[in-house]
Amino acid sequence: MLILNKKASDCSESEVTDKSIYLNRRQFMKTTASLALGVGAVGQVSAALQEGNPLLPPPSLKSSFDNIAETPFGKDDKLSPYDVATSYNNFYEFGYGKSDPKDRASQFKTTPWTITVEGEAAKTGVFDLDSIIKDSMLEERIYRLRCVEAWSMVIPWVGVSLATVLKRFEPTSKAKYVYFETLYDPKQMPGQLGSGLDWPYREGLRIDEAMNSLAFLAVGMYGSILPNQNGAPVRLVLPWKYGFKSIKSIVKVRFVETMPETTWNMLAPNEYGFYANVNPSVDHPRWSQQQERRLPGGVLFPNVIETKMFNGYEEEVASLYAGMDLKRFY
Numbered sequence: 001m002l003i004l005n006k007k008a009s010d011c012s013e014s015e016v017t018d019k020s021i022y023l024n025r026r027q028f029m030k031t032t033a034s035l036a037l038g039v040g041a042v043g044q045v046s047a048a049l050q051e052g053n054p055l056l057p058p059p060s061l062k063s064s065f066d067n068i069a070e071t072p073f074g075k076d077d078k079l080s081p082y083d084v085a086t087s088y089n090n091f092y093e094f095g096y097g098k099s100d101p102k103d104r105a106s107q108f109k110t111t112p113w114t115i116t117v118e119g120e121a122a123k124t125g126v127f128d129l130d131s132i133i134k135d136s137m138l139e140e141r142i143y144r145l146r147c148v149e150a151w152s153m154v155i156p157w158v159g160v161s162l163a164t165v166l167k168r169f170e171p172t173s174k175a176k177y178v179y180f181e182t183l184y185d186p187k188q189m190p191g192q193l194g195s196g197l198d199w200p201y202r203e204g205l206r207i208d209e210a211m212n213s214l215a216f217l218a219v220g221m222y223g224s225i226l227p228n229q230n231g232a233p234v235r236l237v238l239p240w241k242y243g244f245k246s247i248k249s250i251v252k253v254r255f256v257e258t259m260p261e262t263t264w265n266m267l268a269p270n271e272y273g274f275y276a277n278v279n280p281s282v283d284h285p286r287w288s289q290q291q292e293r294r295l296p297g298g299v300l301f302p303n304v305i306e307t308k309m310f311n312g313y314e315e316e317v318a319s320l321y322a323g324m325d326l327k328r329f330y
């Protein structure tokens with residue numbers, strides 16, 4: 001995404017076609033085939049896991065993760081294998097290569113973790129992530145993730161609706177937008193020593209987008225906590241928007257009156273809009289957005305599918321943008 005002269009067709013598929021992942025894919029298909037039709041999400045998750053999610057929640061959060069509520073989302077989509085979802089990542093704080101986050105984030109310290117809430121809200125201050133989790137019923141949401149680079153995955157996230165959490169801070173009527181920030185800690189995040197992006201990574205939403213029922217605050221995936229490379233310990237998941245809006249490792253939430261600056265929009269405003277809604281009829285200036293490669297895929301299985309408006313979540317979110325020219329507000 002950063003390399004401004006790269007075409008989508010140049011996107012390297014080598015990370016997902018290496019032999020081990022290809023073999024895992026076959027294993028995944030075998031496991032899936034051996035399951036009876038109509039298995040619920042739990043069966044799907046264990047199939048995608050192959051050998052089990054190696055991560056365990058800390059004892060203090062065990063009961064939260066033992067009682068994850070199922071939801072109807074994504075029951076028709078085939079999950080991306082855990083191996084793929086945790087080894088093909090964008091997390092520039094740990095490097096620009098797809099395998100850098102997995103290779104370099106293993107020592108990243110995610111406990112204790114606090115979130116600072118500021119701005120236009122009655123309740124501001126520093127909040128402990130564990131208590132935010134313990135105050136909520138965790139849910140599983142199987143969502144499609146569509147990266148602006150034209151690949152996609154299907155991931156079973158664990159977390160809480162963003163609206164539920166934001167409402168607890170009692171935003172005021174002046175809170176028209178909400179701004180999020182990733183941790184800035186170059187000692188732990190070597191990518192931040194480079195000047196590619198203006199750190200810390202920043203994102204934002206209009207308040208009504210943030211309150212939409214699809215907007216999700218994830219603290220886990222595949223039934224357990226988030227791997228560091230996927231944005232541990234807490235990240236956004238906004239399935240109708242390009243992946244870069246789903247900011248990882250959040251330490252700050254600020255309710256604001258005007259549209260906040262966001263990382264990719266600041267870097268290349270003609271390529272990355274504030275809204276960044278998935279839209280097959282608005283091409284990126286350097287590549288088409290009409291199709292996507294659903295991972296895993298490679299030379300033998302390119303697995304190219306049509307991209308859907310709002311990534312297929314039109315019913316839930318189209319009303320947020322009624323009357324807006326989405327070619328102008330991309």
Ligand SMILES: Nc1nc2c(c(=O)[nH]1)N[C@H]1C(S)=C(S)[C@@H](COP(=O)(O)O)O[C@H]1N2
Pocket residue numbers: 001085088089090091092093145146147148182201229230231242243244245246247248249
């Ligand atoms: N802080 C931060 N958040 C980030 C990114 C990043 O580089 N830094 N990359 C984004 C992009 S481009 C995508 S596609 C998704 C990828 O999420 P995943 O690695 O869990 O699939 O994270 C998003 N969140």
Ligand SMILES: [Mo]
Pocket residue numbers: 001090146147148149242243244
């Ligand atoms: Mo992305």
